[in-house]
Amino acid sequence: MGHLAEPLRGVVAPVFTPFNDDLSIATDLYTAHALNLMEIGCGGLAPFGTTGEALSVKRDERVNALWALREAGIDPAKMIPGTGLCSYGETADLTRACLDLGCAGAMILPPFYYKGMPDQGLYDWYAKVIELVGDDLRLYLYHIPQVSGVGLSVSLVRKLRQDFPDQVVGIKDSSGDWENTKALLNIDGLIVYPSSETLMLESMALGAPGCITATANFNAPAMVEMLAAHEAGNEEDAALLRNTIAGVREATVKVGFIPVPKAYMARKTGDSRWANVRPPHVQASEASAQTLQKEIDAAR
Amino acid sequence: MGHLAEPLRGVVAPVFTPFNDDLSIATDLYTAHALNLMEIGCGGLAPFGTTGEALSVKRDERVNALWALREAGIDPAKMIPGTGLCSYGETADLTRACLDLGCAGAMILPPFYYKGMPDQGLYDWYAKVIELVGDDLRLYLYHIPQVSGVGLSVSLVRKLRQDFPDQVVGIKDSSGDWENTKALLNIDGLIVYPSSETLMLESMALGAPGCITATANFNAPAMVEMLAAHEAGNEEDAALLRNTIAGVREATVKVGFIPVPKAYMARKTGDSRWANVRPPHVQASEASAQTLQKEIDAAR
Numbered sequence: 318m319g320h321l322a323e324p325l326r327g328v329v330a331p332v333f334t335p336f337n338d339d340l341s342i343a344t345d346l347y348t349a350h351a352l353n354l355m356e357i358g359c360g361g362l363a364p365f366g367t368t369g370e371a372l373s374v375k376r377d378e379r380v381n382a383l384w385a386l387r388e389a390g391i392d393p394a395k396m397i398p399g400t401g402l403c404s405y406g407e408t409a410d411l412t413r414a415c416l417d418l419g420c421a422g423a424m425i426l427p428p429f430y431y432k433g434m435p436d437q438g439l440y441d442w443y444a445k446v447i448e449l450v451g452d453d454l455r456l457y458l459y460h461i462p463q464v465s466g467v468g469l470s471v472s473l474v475r476k477l478r479q480d481f482p483d484q485v486v487g488i489k490d491s492s493g494d495w496e497n498t499k500a501l502l503n504i505d506g507l508i509v510y511p512s513s514e515t516l517m518l519e520s521m522a523l524g525a526p527g528c529i530t531a532t533a534n535f536n537a538p539a540m541v542e543m544l545a546a547h548e549a550g551n552e553e554d555a556a557l558l559r560n561t562i563a564g565v566r567e568a569t570v571k572v573g574f575i576p577v578p579k580a581y582m583a584r585k586t587g588d589s590r591w592a593n594v595r596p597p598h599v600q601a602s603e604a605s606a607q608t609l610q611k612e613i614d615a616a617r
Numbered sequence: 618m619g620h621l622a623e624p625l626r627g628v629v630a631p632v633f634t635p636f637n638d639d640l641s642i643a644t645d646l647y648t649a650h651a652l653n654l655m656e657i658g659c660g661g662l663a664p665f666g667t668t669g670e671a672l673s674v675k676r677d678e679r680v681n682a683l684w685a686l687r688e689a690g691i692d693p694a695k696m697i698p699g700t701g702l703c704s705y706g707e708t709a710d711l712t713r714a715c716l717d718l719g720c721a722g723a724m725i726l727p728p729f730y731y732k733g734m735p736d737q738g739l740y741d742w743y744a745k746v747i748e749l750v751g752d753d754l755r756l757y758l759y760h761i762p763q764v765s766g767v768g769l770s771v772s773l774v775r776k777l778r779q780d781f782p783d784q785v786v787g788i789k790d791s792s793g794d795w796e797n798t799k800a801l802l803n804i805d806g807l808i809v810y811p812s813s814e815t816l817m818l819e820s821m822a823l824g825a826p827g828c829i830t831a832t833a834n835f836n837a838p839a840m841v842e843m844l845a846a847h848e849a850g851n852e853e854d855a856a857l858l859r860n861t862i863a864g865v866r867e868a869t870v871k872v873g874f875i876p877v878p879k880a881y882m883a884r885k886t887g888d889s890r891w892a893n894v895r896p897p898h899v900q901a902s903e904a905s906a907q908t909l910q911k912e913i914d915a916a917r
Contacts, residue, residue: 340745372703372730375710402703403672405896410675427897430672430729432764434897441896445640464732466766596705596741597727597734597767 324487324508324526325361325395325421328517328540330354330533331368333579334382336593342374342382343590348389354534355391358541360527362391363424365399367464367491368531368574373595376407380414393419397457401426405442409449422455424489429465436473443477447484454484457508461491468492471500478507489529499523514540515563518547518555531574535582536565539617564616572601572609580606581613624787624808624826625661625695625721628817628840630654630833631668633879634682636893642674642682643890648689654834655691658841660827662691663724665699667764667791668831668874673895676707680714693719697757701726705742709749722755724789729765736773743777747784754784757808761791768792771800778807789829799823814840815863818847818855831874835882836865839917864916872901872909880906881913 332354335346351362364386365371365379374382379398387393400412400423412423425446427439447454458477462468469488477485487508490498495516501509502523510529511520517528517540533540543558569578576594580601583591594600632654635646651662664686665671665679674682679698687693700712700723712723725746727739747754758777762768769788777785787808790798795816801809802823810829811820817828817840833840843858869878876894880901883891894900 367731373705373728375704375706378706404675405673406675406678428673430765431667431897432766435899438897438899441899445896465730466732596745597731597738599735599738599741 325397327358327360327527327544328514328533328537329361329363329397329510329527329529330359330537331363331366331529331531333534333575333582333591334365334369334371334374335579335582335591336595337590338593340593340595342378343593344382344385346588346590347382348385348391350534351386351391352389354537355395357537358545359533359537361395361397361421362386363397363399363489363529366424366459366489366529366531367399367461368534369399370575370595370598371399373598376402376411376414379411380418383415383418383420387418394421396420397422397424399424399426399459401429401459403428403430405445405449409446412446412450412454416450416453422457422486424457424459426459426461426465427467427469429467432466434467436470436476439467439469439473440476443485444481447481452483455486456481456484457486457510458488459491460488460497461512463492471497471504474501474507475504478504482506495519513566514543515559515566517544518559530566531578532562532566532569535578535585536562536613539565561617565613568609568612568616572605576601577605577609581609584610623721625697627658627660627827627844628814628833628837629661629663629697629810629827629829630659630837631663631666631829631831633834633882633891634665634669634671634674635879635882635891636895637890638893640893640895642678643893644682644685646888646890647682648685648691650834651686651691652689654837655695657837658845659833659837661695661697661721662686663697663699663789663829666724666759666789666829666831667699667761668834669699670875670895670898671699671701673898676702676711676714679711680718683715683718683720687718694721696720697722697724699724699726699759701729701759703728703730705745705749709746712746712750712754716750716753722757722786724757724759726759726761726765727767727769729767732766734767736770736776739767739769739773740777743785744781747781752783755786756781756784757786757810758788759791760788760797761812763792771797771804774801774807775804778804782806795819813866814843815859815866817844818859830866831878832862832866832869835878835885836862836913839865861917865913868909868912868916872905876901877905877909881909884910 491512546554635643791812846854
């Protein structure tokens with residue numbers, strides 16, 4: 318069964334990465350936003366995921382930003398940053414830097430340039446990362462085939478978990494495929510995070526510790542409340558909250574998780590820098606942010 | 618019309634990257650192979666393209682390997698290395714290092730993690746790279762949507778060429794779509810390399826300086842000979858050579874451009890290290906290499 322890593326529980330936020338007008342990381346906004354998410358009651362942070370524009374941010378920028386979170390008072394043991402790059406060597410270097418900082422683990426994409434690689438090749442790649450990083454790696458696989466173009470089959474995940482029980486501790490399943498999430502939840506000792514808060518309670522009933530969801534960036538309070546209601550046995554309240562949460566998510570899914578929600582953050586906070594995105598993303602219009610705000614307000 | 622970069626002419630080889638058994642770059646094999654390709658009569662080298670397993674090789678490894686080629690006596694002005702990564706910052710850093718080494722330019726993929734980005738976002742990304750690298754950048758766009766998952770539309774290429782006439786000098790079109798290649802050849806002053814030697818002469822008739830083709834790694838002599846026959850006006854010889862060349866390519870396309878051809882190189886040279894590939898690729902079997910050898914021999 319191997320090592321049982323202590324998972325981050327509840328709502329884990331894949332933090333947006335705010336940028337100044339020159340597109341450098343806005344460290345002040347970043348730390349304030351992260352602190353706020355933890356104060357709201359998030360169980361942890363997953364910085365530099367897809368929503369955090371990870372692949373648009375240099376490795377040293379990522380590490381510096383994580384240090385800034387730590388210096389701002391966030392326990393790095395509450396963070397699972399994304400560290401997946403295309404080469405196993407660069408992935409291992411970045412992962413090592415995150416572990417040295419005290420992070421609970423790292424969320425690692427499969428190598429996503431070459432498509433259609435056999436499971437054996439993906440297995441060998443992760444094995445190389447584990448070998449290079451060392452035994453203290455706590456690896457969360459990151460399955461988001463609709464973006465990365467490279468998926469992780471359930472049988473590959475099972476084999477990695479079996480062969481590296483102390484290192485391969487979990488997976489974030491962003492496929493949105495509930496059958497896939499359920500199959501992963503059946504793998505012995507594997508920590509599984511679904512990517513939608515609408516499936517959080519169902520996943521937790523099957524053993525998941527919580528979820529990692531992009532909308533936590535601006536809707537975490539309702540999710541934390543839903544979870545509290547559920548844990549207090551108030552299933553009626555939990556169901557009502559779930560409906561509003563589903564409405565907010567639906568409004569967001571329609572416009573995508575990055576530019577429009579960031580422009581919405583700019584409206585909400587009054588800090589226009591929130592609307593900045595790095596290319597290849599394009600800043601959303603004020604009008605689209607307004608529409609999202611209206612739809613979110615209507616859902617609530 | 619802008620700057621007219623002097624293109625590399627004829628057969629440009631996207632050099633395989635050979636690895637030792639510990640998967641470090643086999644610099645001895647790499648330099649010997651590159652020198653051999655230039656001696657055969659290739660017009661230049663395109664190291665660290667898709668075939669060169671670029672995305673499996675760390676940035677510093679790429680730069681060190683290019684320095685090794687230069688120290689082995691290859692004029693860096695004959696090299697257009699691939700430098701495209703997902704972030705504009707890391708792409709610019711790697712590109713700068715290649716220009717400082719004396720390379721003729723750099724071949725740059727679009728940012729390939731996020732899919733379905735608008736042309737404006739891809740434009741902004743290249744503009745950022747150009748801004749960060751500086752005016753001496755000679756940029757060859759790299760269009761290989763079937764691998765990268767992100768294509769470059771003809772209208773985007775035209776706009777980049779128009780707005781950065783001194784920097785955006787060319788494109789490698791690996792789409793295999795002849796209509797697309799012809800449309801690109803219509804863009805004023807743009808250097809266009811098709812990726813198949815079977816289209817080399819047709820492309821050259823429309824203004825291309827040559828082609829960049831993976832099979833040059835083991836079939837460059839025939840390609841150089843075909844081009845010489847064509848340039849000497851021996852169209853009958855050129856046509857015969859083209860037939861054998863097309864047969865070799867067809868045999869290769871069936872098995873893919875990396876593991877099986879590398880295993881075939883191991884058979885041909887007697888150096889088993891040639892068969893090594895980095896994950897996520899998986900080493901090809903001896904049997905598959907033997908089959909490819911038979912088919913290549915039959916085509917010749």
